[in-house]
Amino acid sequence: MGRRCAWLEGVTPPSVSDTAASDSAPTPGWVDEAFDGVRYGLAGKVIAEQQSAFQRVTIIESERYGKGLLLDGCWMTAERQERHYHEAIVHPALCGAERIERVLVIGGGDGGTARECLRHPGVQHLDMVEIDGLVVEWSRQHLPSIGGAAWGDPRFQLTVGDGIAWAANATDASYDVVIVDGSDPAGPAEGLFNRAFFAHCRRILRPGGVFATQSESPEAFRQVHLDTVRLLREVFGHAEPMYGWVPMYPSGWWSWTFAAVDGPRYRQPRPERAAAVADGCEIWSPRWQQGAFEAVPAFVERALAGA
Numbered sequence: 001m002g003r004r005c006a007w008l009e010g011v012t013p014p015s016v017s018d019t020a021a022s023d024s025a026p027t028p029g030w031v032d033e034a035f036d037g038v039r040y041g042l043a044g045k046v047i048a049e050q051q052s053a054f055q056r057v058t059i060i061e062s063e064r065y066g067k068g069l070l071l072d073g074c075w076m077t078a079e080r081q082e083r084h085y086h087e088a089i090v091h092p093a094l095c096g097a098e099r100i101e102r103v104l105v106i107g108g109g110d111g112g113t114a115r116e117c118l119r120h121p122g123v124q125h126l127d128m129v130e131i132d133g134l135v136v137e138w139s140r141q142h143l144p145s146i147g148g149a150a151w152g153d154p155r156f157q158l159t160v161g162d163g164i165a166w167a168a169n170a171t172d173a174s175y176d177v178v179i180v181d182g183s184d185p186a187g188p189a190e191g192l193f194n195r196a197f198f199a200h201c202r203r204i205l206r207p208g209g210v211f212a213t214q215s216e217s218p219e220a221f222r223q224v225h226l227d228t229v230r231l232l233r234e235v236f237g238h239a240e241p242m243y244g245w246v247p248m249y250p251s252g253w254w255s256w257t258f259a260a261v262d263g264p265r266y267r268q269p270r271p272e273r274a275a276a277v278a279d280g281c282e283i284w285s286p287r288w289q290q291g292a293f294e295a296v297p298a299f300v301e302r303a304l305a306g307a
């Protein structure tokens with residue numbers, strides 16, 4: 001799949017230019033991810049932008065959701081919307097795995113996934129392997145609340161490097177949970193959606209382990225979504241998508257897919273683990289999770305049944 005995002009800014013909708021009639025009101029622009037004839041945008045302005053060795057990294061200040069991060073013009077996260085995504089990708093895996101001593105996060109350079117993992121007291125060591133050092137540096141500088149306590153947690157080990165190579169070189173059965181918090185399957189994240197990579201993720205999971213990945217939008221990226229779920233079922237034996245919302249992402253309707261070898265253990269949160277984190281969550285709860293796994297759209301159910 002080629003690059004899919006276009007970049008638009010400085011487009012001022014009528015409602016904004018009307019209110020900007022007074023001299024004191026600044027005229028914000030719009031920062032949009034454009035995909036397939038639709039734009040997903042926030043009113044705000046770019047405060048930092050640079051081409052790294054891997055991608056264009058952009059930090060914006062938005063009116064509604066605080067500071068945000070885009071990679072190659074695609075929305076990744078924002079200060080006041082990140083919990084929809086990070087709680088969803090982490091807690092079904094961390095509450096369902098048999099053990100959670102050793103966790104691997106591939107990608108996740110803004111720190112939000114690591115932060116949610118490290119809220120689980122049973123995690124003893126977390127490796128985070130992010131390919132782009134600029135994403136980490138700017139997330140720490142501009143979006144410090146997203147990584148929060150993770151950046152200084154003694155259990156947290158950051159490696160700036162290739163997560164695909166990390167998985168390929170890791171010892172068999174060396175992690176209890178593997179979470180892939182990558183961007184869309186284009187550019188540096190393309191290799192995070194293929195069979196060889198998923199097979200290594202299965203190999204490095206301990207018995208009773210759980211794998212999790214973001215699996216795109218069932219509306220905006222239907223084929224990628226279906227292909228990802230199918231492939232994970234083939235590789236792991238058990239894999240199920242879970243559906244929620246990340247309003248700034250294309251269509252707002254998003255999915256995460258969880259996989260395990262010994263059964264769908266990601267479906268049933270262990271009560272003591274859930275109790276340790278639920279009060280601090282904005283979106284996730286065992287009840288929300290149950291509904292989110294059940295909310296499989298009919299077309300997905302049909303497509304997967306015919307797989």
Ligand code: SPD
Nearest residue numbers: 075076077182183184214
């Ligand atoms: N289309 C956006 C997919 C982004 C998935 N990763 C987001 C990074 C948040 N930690």
